[in-house]
Amino acid sequence: MKKVNWVVVAAGGLVGLAAVALTMLGNPSNMGFCIACFLRDVAGAVGLHGAAKVQYARPEVIGLVLGAFIMSVAGKEFRAKAGSSPATRFVLGVFVMIGALAFLGCPLRMVLRLGGGDANAIVGLVGFTLGILVGVQFLKRGFSLKRAYEVGRAEGGVLPAVMAGLLLILLAVPSLLKFSEEGPGSKHAPALVALVVALAVGALAQRARLCTVGGIRDALLFQDFKLLYGFIAIFLVVLVGNLINGNFHFGFTLQPIAHSSHLWNLLGMTLVGWGSVLLGGCPLRQLILAGEGNGDSAVTVFGMIVGGALAHNFGLAGNPDALNEAKELVVGGISNTGKVAVLLGFAVLAVISVVNLPKEEKVAARQTTAV
């Protein structure tokens, strides 16, 4: 039995607790935290897309980045680095976001949905694990987006500075931003509470290296269960919180902001799992790394914001299950354009995975394809 890393368990527990608290304070159901949804809301707030129901400069995103920034500076771990295939990371960020919005949530929200009894998240988890398995095969063969290099401290501070600027606008001149009047974007905890909670979560996630994809990836690659304990801790705390609050409702249909189109829940999260392995971490981890001075992760976050905007400008995101006027179930899902985008994502990820293998592995991959 390997030693349990209690810092990771504590960080996971705090994330779970924060998610339950933020939901009680006004965030949408099973969406105390959702990096994909919140980056999409930020994209809407600054006018990158026009979906009126999902526009809000989420203080949670700002707090996570700034919390990680403050903790990394305090712990002397802030280090400005960049140059590890930034353009490729941008593209990966776009497709991770498209996959996540097809499912209607990032891996973190998938865990929160599991804890709320949303059985579609089990399908998502299967897809997520499959995607990680595919990514791990490429890691084992030497996949790498190449090394990063030390850069000026200012470069490492770009995303924290952007987030600080967004916070300033949110507090001082909110009229510059768009705010949803209905839908998920209109549901939120008080801004300052959300900010403080996210600062704490960001700081602890930085210290614990919390990563939802890392848990399953490291267990598969190295039989290292450290990060998986964080994943499990989030789930257990959210499950208990929802049971206490009466918010646990097991089932597939009509779950909060979720659809029961199984194939696309599965494929959406497969795309997220595979893309996140290639990026070296889940969307939450990208925010934390960007806060620590990683310019490549900052570019990934920009890619995810653009991915969120594209998903809504082109109607690629999932539509939740709903009841029609006759109170009949209308199963949600994604549009045909969304399906094409997810499949395109697999093609793009396959190309990125192969072209970034060592030379001898690329030849072997080509021969396998030819056979």
Next chain:
Amino acid sequence: MIDARGYSCPTPVVMVQKEVKQSSPAELEVLVDNQCSVENVTRYAGGSGYQVSVTPEGRDFRLLLKK
């Protein structure tokens, strides 16, 4: 010696794992440039039967893995 500076996790651990599986060296030096990689390589090496000593070198870290 494995120079994993500039690589973020899990790549440094994958590099060490490959070397350990291929040649099972009695001693292996690894250079990394972030605390997260120090922790991850140390954990992996510990689980693979190595004693690990870590020496900070400027902003980098030199890990010595010994059977």
